Amino acid sequence: MKGLYLVEPVVAIYSFASFMVYPLVQQYVYRRLWLEITNSPYPVSDNSSRCASNSSNHTSQQDEVQKAASLFSLYSNLCSMIPSLLVTLLLVAYSDQRGRKITIIMPLIGSLIYTLSLLAVSFFELNLYLLIAASFVSALFGGIGTMLGGCFSYVADLCEDGKQKTLRMATVDMVIGLLAGVASISTGYFLRASGFNWPFFTSAIFQVVNLLYAIFILEETKVIDRSETVACCRTLQKLVSGIYYLFFGGNRRSWILVLMIVIFTSISFANTGGLSMMTLYELNEPLCWSEVLVGYGSAASLTVFITSFVGVYVFSRCLPDITIAFIGMLSVFIGMVMIAFAKTTVMMFLVRIPTMFAIMPFPVLRSMMSKVISKSEQGSLFACVAFTENMSSYVASAVFSSIYAATVAWCPGFVFLLGAGLCLIPVSLLGILRCFHPVDSNETEALLSDDETENSDDAPVA
Template identity: 25%
Template sequence: MDSEKEKVDNESTKEKNDKNSKTEDESNTALVKNVTWRHFMFFFIHMIQAVGSSIGFPVMSQYLYAKLNKEYFAAHNISIFTNTSNQRLGKCFVNTSSPEYKMQQEVQAINAQWSQWFSFAHGIPTIIMVLLAGSWVDVIGRKTVSLMNMSTHIIKFVIYSICMKFNLPTAFLVIGYIFEGLGGSYYLGILVSFAYTSDITPKNHKRAFFLVAVQNVYQILWGLTNLASGYFIQALGFFWPLIFAIVVNIIAIIMFIIIVPETIETGKLTDISPRKSLERITMFYTRKRQGKNRSRLQFWLCLLAFAALSQSVLGEFNLDTLFVLNSPFCWTPIKLGNYGAVMAFSSPFLTLITLRLMQCFLTEELIGCISLGFHIMRCVLKAFSKTDWMIYLSGLIGSPGLLSFAMIRTIVSHLTDPSEQGSVFAGLGTVEALCGMTSSVMLNTIYAHTLLWMKGFVFIVVAISCVVPASLLLGLHFVNKKEKSKTNVELSLDTNTTDSIASQEPEPTLNPAVNAAFEPIDKTF
């Protein structure tokens, strides 16, 4: 009897373990069961688009500075351009006591002010579109939303090229930023990319590594083309490189339509109403019961950390180019391209090596927290930079500094069901777009008012601001640890309850016929 009881217990335990293992495997599998080469073409085509964008965006930022520089000095009857083709940004004045130097600092302040207007024109429609269209990726599909996003980048490039060709006033450039915002800008693009990645990758460390690896490949291509764009601008000016960027983006869209498959079943058009979109986005932060191993507090901490991180650093990147165009650096388009290429080659390798090392010992929350330490060191060094090698060193030190963006997205991806990936990323994307706009306005204002007495002061502000998201990620680490412990205790209690029920033997009754059924069977003959 004891052996039969032990056998039954072993079979029960085996069935239970098999069931738990099956449930765990199902939760860790990708949404798309049969992933083919066509799915990975999503990333390859976006790499082609990145090639076009990596030429287009440097052209636009440098063209704006050159245009404002030329107009400001022309208004004072001073010529800063020569007839030679190797001078696209105008003279750089290094004598701090000369009136031309002070005038050029005023040009930088004007440039920063225009950047604020562009941020508003671009940011307000972006916030609305990411809030609404971000959840549409779970209804009308990843592919449709991605096509809409890619198309508006081309419209912005076209408007810039028209302004260049006909020398239109700077105010006309605002139209391009509005159109880009109506397509969700970078924020909607990265949202769709993360949702698509979540569809074809399992819910484990591979997803985080794949997300970071794809971003790094984009960065390498960006740097390679950035290097070429410096020589392109120096040789041909601003117009023809931008035309090249437009053609490359059109080719990418055509390939995307023909090759890339959809990963989800599309829903009804009635499901894309604003009310339903808002419900899908806010449910993670409002509903009481989130499911096993996740709570509202975890989602709120991720959201707050992402908001604080976006507010701290996103506006900084618009200032990086402006910072090195004037004294004491006086970088040309070629120098800007060389720097972009060096960072594009070195930063991905440093980032991936750092990530793999930290993944051996740390959770995603702690990786994000520690990576912000690298970004803080970058900002402090850059604030006091006086030579080119200090700019390069700050870039190398800060290479792993923005892993926290990928880590937060990975955390919320693990907490969310496959059918809700687009909606949860839409919430993060909306916050990123809102804080990206306010961050740009805030940091450009600080830069415009402090560049005369300390040009790098704005980077000190960024370094101090990064302490807030680092603290929130540290708090998230302890909350996640507590939730996992609570879940393990519940599973342990369920296991003990099941074992106790299985081990209970039926009590014999007073009926002799029934009692005989419980007597050991004598198998000796």
């Protein structure tokens, strides 16, 4: 059977299966902690709000549960952060030598392990903190950063034209949002109709199907010489030297890549940190959303992937990449500020409007970085991009979780104002990049050509 060069189905199924679980994990932990802390059943209602009581005792208990849930999220992120980061860096960089599929298959195995662990904890009512151990084990196989790093490297292998590369990467981001949105809408009804077990089981089935597609149908883009055997130490040395030369080669290209990595990481930190607290914020007073509203809210948030793709498609015809990234960062800033002051359900849904272009900076910056390096360095680049993105996501979730736990009693929206303030850092750096090192299509081609000449003359012999 002839394989397919389509990585989008892998991303689509992974997104659907993962976002069927992600909104439920926080809700499941929240309900278990509610039961343990308050010694009373979780208040489930058919109404849009579950704030039936406004007594001081009820408010105190809810604040305590909020703090415990945010700290649980902090511990889980910390346990999975280090192994996931290391595996991401090594696997995606290694894909330059031995193919991209390993970076896709390994995270799918880890995700399946975590989902099955979640199902076991829920079905047998095991100790809640076993989920932290499951996070650590699954991180040993890589995480979403590993898979996306492999997928973007896969796309870069297939695309010759710079504009095609930008649109194809934006398409991958759009697929994530589209399928995640469908999963988020169905999750609330699924939870209400059948509890937690069936959604976890359904997610596991989808992940098995996805794993089979990645192993047996997805075609490899890299030509692998099976007869070549390289010692482990030699392989690691080549990986480290390749990454070092890419970012610390002492040339203009390296300076631009480092600056763009910092911009990418800082906007990812602000965006991920704020959004990681959305579900807890919606469950808290005065919103007190039900599981159905949480699902609709997640779906509404994820439509930003579709609108951002449309924005990239339209704006790329008339605007430079840096301007498109700036519009996206401004969208994140305005959305964060509005979320901090949203106190009604209608207002909470309306804040999704100014955030419609919030994802645009990510595919644009990836494409900008990919354009200034050769095809043989794509894995090293996206290993570093995935590493920094993964690290910023974990650190942001940990930092924002701890800050939310400390500020939820007096200002639940403080973390979103913090996220908005942090958006000013990548905006300023983007201005520096634009003023001193404008990166248009002609200049990037010249930059790549010059660097290839330097590399052939000065690079150390392997």
